[in-house]
Amino acid sequence: MILEGITFALAIFALGLSLMALLDTSGTKTPKVPAWLHGEKIRGRIIGIVAIVAFVLYLMWAHDLLRVELFEYTARALTENWTSLILAASLLATPLTLAAVGECLSERAGLFNIGLEGIFFLSVVIGVRGAENQVVGLGAGAGAGAVIGALVALAVAEKLGRFAKLVAAFVGGLAGGLIGYFIMSIVIAGLGGGAAGLLVGALTGALIGFIFSVMAVYLRANQLVLGMGINIFATGMLAFLLMTIWGFPGIHSVRPVLHIPKLLGYLTPVFFVAVIVAIVAHIILHKTLFGLRIRAAGEKPEAVDVAGVRIDRMRVLVCTAGAALAGLGGAFFSLGWFGEIVKEMAVGMGFIALAVVVVAGLEPLLALVVAFVFGFVRVLADWVATSAGISSILPGAFYLMHMVPFIVTLLVVTIFIGRRPFPKALGKPYIRE
Amino acid sequence: MITCIERNANTEISAGEDEVVVKLFGIIREHLRTLKRPLAESLFALFIGLLIGATLMLVFGHNPITGYISMLKGFGLFIREVSFNQTEFLEALAYSVPLTLTAITFAVGMRAGIFNIGAEGQVYMGAVAAAWIGGHLVLPTGIHVLVATAFAMLVGALWALLPAILKIFAGVHEVISSIMLNWIAFFHVPYLIIHHFAGAYAERTAAVLPTARYPVIGASLTAVIFVAIAACVVVYFLLWRTRAGYELRLVGDNPDAARYAGVNIRRAILISFIIGGLAAGLAGASQVIGRPLLGWTLPATLGTVFGLGFSGIGVAVVGRNHPIGGIFAALLFAGMLNGAKFMEYDYGIPSDLVVAIQGVIILALAVPTLLPMIRKGVKKIGRRPK
Numbered sequence: 001m002i003l004e005g006i007t008f009a010l011a012i013f014a015l016g017l018s019l020m021a022l023l024d025t026s027g028t029k030t031p032k033v034p035a036w037l038h039g040e041k042i043r044g045r046i047i048g049i050v051a052i053v054a055f056v057l058y059l060m061w062a063h064d065l066l067r068v069e070l071f072e073y074t075a076r077a078l079t080e081n082w083t084s085l086i087l088a089a090s091l092l093a094t095p096l097t098l099a100a101v102g103e104c105l106s107e108r109a110g111l112f113n114i115g116l117e118g119i120f121f122l123s124v125v126i127g128v129r130g131a132e133n134q135v136v137g138l139g140a141g142a143g144a145g146a147v148i149g150a151l152v153a154l155a156v157a158e159k160l161g162r163f164a165k166l167v168a169a170f171v172g173g174l175a176g177g178l179i180g181y182f183i184m185s186i187v188i189a190g191l192g193g194g195a196a197g198l199l200v201g202a203l204t205g206a207l208i209g210f211i212f213s214v215m216a217v218y219l220r221a222n223q224l225v226l227g228m229g230i231n232i233f234a235t236g237m238l239a240f241l242l243m244t245i246w247g248f249p250g251i252h253s254v255r256p257v258l259h260i261p262k263l264l265g266y267l268t269p270v271f272f273v274a275v276i277v278a279i280v281a282h283i284i285l286h287k288t289l290f291g292l293r294i295r296a297a298g299e300k301p302e303a304v305d306v307a308g309v310r311i312d313r314m315r316v317l318v319c320t321a322g323a324a325l326a327g328l329g330g331a332f333f334s335l336g337w338f339g340e341i342v343k344e345m346a347v348g349m350g351f352i353a354l355a356v357v358v359v360a361g362l363e364p365l366l367a368l369v370v371a372f373v374f375g376f377v378r379v380l381a382d383w384v385a386t387s388a389g390i391s392s393i394l395p396g397a398f399y400l401m402h403m404v405p406f407i408v409t410l411l412v413v414t415i416f417i418g419r420r421p422f423p424k425a426l427g428k429p430y431i432r433e
Numbered sequence: 434m435i436t437c438i439e440r441n442a443n444t445e446i447s448a449g450e451d452e453v454v455v456k457l458f459g460i461i462r463e464h465l466r467t468l469k470r471p472l473a474e475s476l477f478a479l480f481i482g483l484l485i486g487a488t489l490m491l492v493f494g495h496n497p498i499t500g501y502i503s504m505l506k507g508f509g510l511f512i513r514e515v516s517f518n519q520t521e522f523l524e525a526l527a528y529s530v531p532l533t534l535t536a537i538t539f540a541v542g543m544r545a546g547i548f549n550i551g552a553e554g555q556v557y558m559g560a561v562a563a564a565w566i567g568g569h570l571v572l573p574t575g576i577h578v579l580v581a582t583a584f585a586m587l588v589g590a591l592w593a594l595l596p597a598i599l600k601i602f603a604g605v606h607e608v609i610s611s612i613m614l615n616w617i618a619f620f621h622v623p624y625l626i627i628h629h630f631a632g633a634y635a636e637r638t639a640a641v642l643p644t645a646r647y648p649v650i651g652a653s654l655t656a657v658i659f660v661a662i663a664a665c666v667v668v669y670f671l672l673w674r675t676r677a678g679y680e681l682r683l684v685g686d687n688p689d690a691a692r693y694a695g696v697n698i699r700r701a702i703l704i705s706f707i708i709g710g711l712a713a714g715l716a717g718a719s720q721v722i723g724r725p726l727l728g729w730t731l732p733a734t735l736g737t738v739f740g741l742g743f744s745g746i747g748v749a750v751v752g753r754n755h756p757i758g759g760i761f762a763a764l765l766f767a768g769m770l771n772g773a774k775f776m777e778y779d780y781g782i783p784s785d786l787v788v789a790i791q792g793v794i795i796l797a798l799a800v801p802t803l804l805p806m807i808r809k810g811v812k813k814i815g816r817r818p819k
Contacts, residue, residue, distance in 0.1 A: 048603030055595055059617070063624055114608065118792075215800060224548050224608060225799035228746050233792025235740070239785035244493045249783075348619065351612050358609055399624040406613040410595075413610070414603045422606075 048414040056407060063396025073390050073397070085379050087266035091337050092375035093368075095120070095329030095346075097274040099353035100360065100367040101281045102322030106209075107362055108285065109318040110298040111216055112223050112427040115230030117350025119208050119323055120330035121238040123201035124346055127331025129245060131197025131258045134188060141184025142177045144203045147210075149176015155313070194258045198270065198331045205327015206320050213319035217312045220429035231350070239343055253340040260336035268336045270328070274368070277325060281364035294318055298423030301430040311430050326353070355409040361416065362423075374405040471753040474803050475762070478751070482794035486786060495782045503779045504787070507772020521771065523652040527724060528767030529760075530654075530661045531556070531738075534716035535745025536752055536759035537668055538709035542607075543754045544672060545705035546685035551596055551611030552713040553742025554618030555589040559717025560738045561622045562588035564731045565630050567641035567722045577644040582660065582718050589714020590707050592618065597706035601699045615742070619735070626733040634730075641722050641729040649725060657723030664712060665756040671708070672756070681705055716741060747795045766791060 060066055099116050106113055130137040153172025157165050188196045208230060215221040239249070246252045260268050285291040293314060296304045301311050333349075334341045352374060360366035381401035384390050390397055487497035502512050509522030535552040542549030563585035572580060596614060599605035632639025647655035672678035683691040684701040691698060717738060720726065726737045748766050752758035769791070773784035797803065 044602035044604065048599050048605065051595055051598045059621060062621065062629075064628070114612075215796070219800045220802065221796075221799040222801065223799075224550075225746075225750060226796060228550065228743065229792050229795035229799055231792070232743055232747060232795060233789050235743075236785045236788025236790070236792060240489070240783045240789055243783035243785070348616055351616055354609075354612065395628055396624055399620045402620040403617045406616050410599070410605075410610060410613050413605050414599060 045414060049411070052407070052410050052414060059400060059403065059407075060396075063400050065394060065396050065400060067394070069393055070397070073384075073394060084266075085383060086376065087264060088379045089372060089376035090267055090271045092349075092378050093372040094268065094271045094274045094336070095332050095349065096353050096356055096371035096375060097278055097368050098329035098332070099326035099350065100356040100371055101274075101278050101364045102325030103353065103357045104322075104360065104362045104364050104367055105281060105285065105294065106213075106319040106322035107357065107426055108298045108423060109294045109315050110301065110423055110425045110428070110430070111213055111315055111319045112227070113209070113212055113319065113323065114224060114227030114354060115208065115212060115234075115350075116326050116353050117346070117348075118227075118230035118232075118234030119205045119326040120333065120346040120350045121231075121234035122208065123204040123327040123330030124334045124341055125238055125241045125245070126204040127197045127201030127327075128252070128254055128258075128334045128341055129197075129241075130200025130331075131193040131254070131335055134193070134196075137188060137193075137196040137200050138181055138184050140200045140203050141187075142181040144206065145180020145183070146173040146177035149173050149179070152176070192258070194260045194335050197258060197335045198260070198328055201331020201335075202324045202328040205330065206324035208327070209320040209323020210316065212323065213316040216319075216429065217315050220431070223427050242341060242343065250343045251340065254334060256339065258335060259339050260332070262336075268332075270332050270336050274329075278364045278368040285364060295423075297430075298425055301425050305430070305432065315430075326350075329353075352405050355405050359409050359412045374408075377401055377404045471758070474798065475751050475753065477803060478794045478797035479765070481797045482790045485793045486790040489786060489789070490782060495780055500776050500780055500782050503775040503782075504769060504772035506775040507770070508768035520652045523650065523654040525764065525768040525771045526658060527652060527654040528771050529763040530658050530719050530723065531716040531741045532744055532748045532763035532766055533661050533665060533760050534712045534719065535742050536748035536763060537665065537712040537745075537756050538716075538742070539746045539749035540752065540754040540756060540759060541668065541672070541681075541705050541708045541712075543749065544685045545681045545701055546688060547600070547702060547705055548608050549593075549596070549611060549706065549709050550608060550742070550746060551593055551614055552709065552716070552745050553740075554611070554615035555592045555710050555713035556717040556720075556738050556742050557618040557622040557735060558592045559585040559589040559714030560721050560731050561625050561630065561638070561717075562714070563645075563718035563721045564626075564638040564641065567645035567729075568632060568639035569630065571642070572644060574644045577642065578647060578722065581641075581645045581722050582715065585718035585722075586711040586714040589712075589717060590710030593706045593710030593713070597703050600706075601702055622735060623733040626731060632730065636733045637727065637730040638721075639730070645722050646725075646729060647723045653724050653726065655723045655725075657719045660715065660723075661719065662760065664715060665760055668708060668712070668756040677701075677704060713742065713745075716745070744791070747791050750795050750798045 099120070103113060103116060126136075126140075130140055150169045150173035153168040154165060156172075157168035160168070184196060184199065187199055212223075212226055212230065215226055216223045242252060243249050260270060262268050283291075285294065293304055293307075293309050297309075297311050297314055304314075305311050330346065333346050338345060353371075356367055356370045356374060360370045378401075381398055381404075384394075384401060385398040483501065487501070490497040490500050505512055506518070506521060508525055509518045509520075511518055535556060538549060538552040538555070563581045566581040566584050567577070570577070570580070592614060596605075596607050596610040599610045600607050626638050627635065630638045647657045647660075649655050650658075670678075672682060680691065680696045681701045681704055683694065683696055684698050688698065691701070720738050720741070721729065721731050724737075731737065744766060748759055748762045751765065752760070752762035769787045773787040776782040776786070777784045
């Protein structure tokens with residue numbers, strides 16, 4: 001009772017503050033809010049935080065969580081069997097880290113891709129298809145190799161004539177295709193179908209990222225609309241492909257042979273790949289000239305352009321690589337984690353990855369940590385839902401814990417918005433003058 | 434729009450208000466002139482979407498022509514039987530109602546320069562609010578519907594308030610905050626349904642009382658469509674015929690000019706969020722008290738409202754961020770969605786293909802220079818290399 005009373009008082013106080021702040025926007029010259037609320041940015045941040053706190057209190061109240069038992073159970077949860085929970089968290093942390101690190105790089109270079117969810121959806125299905133069907137896997141490898149080879153050849157032959165370019169592209173494409181085919185067949189023979197599936201998933205992501213970045217850079221498309229378009233397209237394609245390929249709506253189990261092996265029941269090799277990727281991305285971003293150029297392309301593209309770097313190519317390259325990482329994460333859902341495809345499997349995960357990026361402030365290493373924390377919260381939520389005592393007395397805890405990543409993101413953005421801003425040219429096409 | 438013209442035509446006959454009609458036709462003519470390019474672009478994007486859909490059908494061994502003929506049944510057009518099926522047309526209209534409204538949310542945001550994708554969460558909140566008032570409160574016949582609708586709109590607007598506050602005061606980007614609020618609503622509403630508002634079935638809200646239901650017109654279409662159209666017209670007048678609306682659009686077009694002109698940018702942004710929230714809340718209500726789905730209930734899986742907000746983005750993009758354009762775009766999307774079941778039934782083409790086609794349409798329309806680019810391309814092809 002007392003607890004509830006206090007929270008209600010706080011909530012009403014917060015609501016009042018927000019309302020007063022709103023009155024201040026009504027355009028009159030004389031401020032209607034108290035003077036102490038009038039310090040430039042601090043005031044805005046305080047208002048934002050207060051509004052979020054009021055909102056969270058409302059959520060807790062609506063979920064029947066304003067009770068003493070909450071603290072008791074929190075204490076109990078903290079003394080639980082940690083090792084298994086942490087190991088389980090590594091499963092979700094893997095795709096989140098991969099996608100978030102890729103997105104960090106892409107946003108640093110100035111491309112804001114909110115289609116991560118769509119990349120997850122598509123690579124979930126196509127990755128499994130690549131694992132089950134060698135022809136698809138080999139074809140994807142050869143195709144990707146051919147495209148990369150042709151593009152590299154074109155870039156090299158930039159100064160030559162039209163015919164020479166054509167020949168270069170053809171030869172490069174042929175060579176690249178052969179190399180891609182060769183690499184893929186080695187992967188299939190050496191590591192098995194599961195690894196090939198992961199690779200195909202990454203290629204799927206790369207393809208989407210390539211299309212996205214070409215449309216955003218060369219056609220100057222609205223990146224946010226593009227991202228939403230990718231999400232909607234992938235939502236449809238996921239169900240369409242599930243039905244047309246396997247003829248069964250909503251679910252498909254993958255043969256156990258193709259599963260990625262798990263150490264200790266939870267740890268997969270892909271998790272270590274994700275950790276390495278995060279570290280490598282950090283080194284590239286902060287210790288190399290290329291990383292400096294990426295960061296500059298997001299902050300001040302004119303300067304990079306004057307220095308003689310092709311902004312367009314760099315943005316496409318970085319965004320494609322980032323999307324490939326997200327695609328690898330997507331294929332991990334079906335091949336490394338669940339061992340099946342369920343239509344709703346990755347729903348919301350792409351957006352949690354975006355939340356990770358925001359909370360990490362575009363730092364790859366921080367993204368690894370944040371992804372792990374969010375993964376842990378999710379695991380804890382499932383633990384809460386299955387432990388009998390808590391789920392019967394505090395049924396709202398499960399739902400609230402699922403919201404934690406999103407609430408944390410709101411708070412972090414509001415608190416740190418001034419200190420760690422997004423790149424200035426984020427989301428804007430670069431137009432040469 | 435159509436009903437609006439008809440109503441005006443009727444009043445003209447009875448009262449002889451020539452001026453109103455002349456003015457109205459002036460507005461229409463003015464619009465038709467500026468409409469040519471957006472219309473061409475939308476149609477071209479539709480063409481690209483259908484083309485890619487046809488390719489997908491071919492790749493997976495279906496006949497695209499018969500497939501699309503089946504899809505037209507969703508609009509009530511039975512080509513093979515050479516007949517017009519009124520029930521299916523009404524069903525398409527019923528599908529279009531929430532899409533029209535969520536399109537307003539996105540469109541008004543875009544007009545104010547805000548990328549407001551929070552409609553999804555606001556729809557959930559509006560739906561559960563309408564279900565609560567409709568199923569748990571006992572009120573007289575006419576008032577009950579009104580109260581439920583108004584409360585749903587209010588809750589939708591309240592859910593939009595937090596992103597607005599964060600945007601205005603703390604400068605938090607609205608994409609981030611509205612995505613987060615969408616997913617918070619996604620986990621919030623099921624709890625409310627299961628543990629607070631459940632009726633006879635544990636996983637659904639209690640059925641809405643008959644007093645809170647909109648009267649059914651035919652198929653699953655109810656009178657809520659008139660409310661939706663009225664909302665579109667009101668938003669149109671608000672944006673293009675009032676000072677606040679002008680300021681809102683100015684902020685979207687050129688924030689610097691707006692600042693120098695003394696426009697209160699914060700207020701314009703706040704207004705755009707609130708209009709969006711009201712519209713999305715109404716969209717949520719339209720799926721619970723305005724459509725006989727699952728016996729006038731809202732399921733805890735959110736199956737009847739999931740994705741409406743995101744589809745609304747596509748509708749707004751095709752409708753060129755205009756509330757009236759949104760009505761036609763929504764009808765297009767709704768007819769396609771409704772026709773998808775015939776594609777599946779007749780030829781076994783999975784209905785979700787239509788969603789993918791809609792995604793392609795949005796991708797195509799994200800390119801701002803779509804039409805000039807095509808023209809240039811055609812010219813280039815036509816011109817002989819020197």
